[in-house]
Amino acid sequence: MFKESPTLFTWVTCNCWLVFGCCWLTLRNRTKENVQLRTTRQRWMGFIGYCVIFVSLYLPLFTGTRLLPALSALQAAGALLCIGGIALCIWSRLLLGTNWSGGVAAKKDHELIVKGPYRLIRHPIYTGFITALAGTSLVSGGSAALIATLVCAMALYLKIEQEETLLNELFPGTYAAYQQQTRKLIPFIL
Template identity: 30%
Template sequence: MDDAFSLVIPLLWLAWVIYWLALARGNKDNSRKEPIASRLGHIVPLAIGGYLLFSDAVPNWLLRSPIFPGNWVTDSIGLACVVVGLGFTVWAREHLGRNWSGTVTVKVGHELVRSGPYGLVRHPIYTGLLLAFIGSAVARDEWRAVVALVIIFGALWRKFRLEEKWMSEQFGADYDNYRQEVPALVPQYRRSS
């Protein structure tokens, strides 16, 4: 990852974190919230994955070896994935409005949002994050990025499954229909009839 991308990508993530934290207030009250022990089940792996991906202090020489010769093409692809991925999460966050939470929750008066990015995938924030992490890994171009992606995917998959369970319990048949009509993470081409 050349100097421009080693600065640009972390700055994009920093701007995203600041935005995310700024909008964390003013949401609907919780009627059900994931316990802290359960949250740590995805927070700790995400932190480990983030450390592996972004820290320059990873000591293992094998994990720091390059995967392929980095060049402006791979750096540009990585940067584009980060921009599109983080942008997709912002669009989803804005569309969720006061129903959003950083943890798995059911809100008082929780609404099943099916429009905007939620008409493309059921979990657009996870989709965007995964795309942004993949882009960061491509730009990082070291084996530790692959290990980080596996850990991050596992953490988000765990959180995704819990959220699916809770939404199904909350919305019943409406959520089951939504699951049949809209893919979970990867948008699919739908032919019009």
């Protein structure tokens, strides 16, 4: 079945993503009502996107082709990045609470969250997600994983622009001041 034997690091990243998925599924309906509902098509496209990402991440297990060398140090670093990224995603999601939305959407009685990782970065869920993808890519070593990571990073960066426009409309003045005190994705840098 597998052309490449899964390493301990592969299992670590798989379990991280399993925890991520369980958390997201558990919390998905525990949110405030959207001002504008997401369509069924948007939900399906999101689901399909996640499926493509995760197939891309672990493709080398089935094809046996790696772009990156299978060095233990590289894979250990990747596993640590994945653990840290998933932990940041979950912490940030829990802090957002009922204000979270899968798409760019305003919630009824929307609140601006500025505690925890939100004190330093405005989009820590995206930071964590990209970090976990990059870490998993180091573990699996596949070119499809690296491409999926880059495409996701670019797509999330574009989504950030939409979110920030919406948040500036929802919190005039307040969000602009918050933007001046924080970075988008990487503390003190970006």
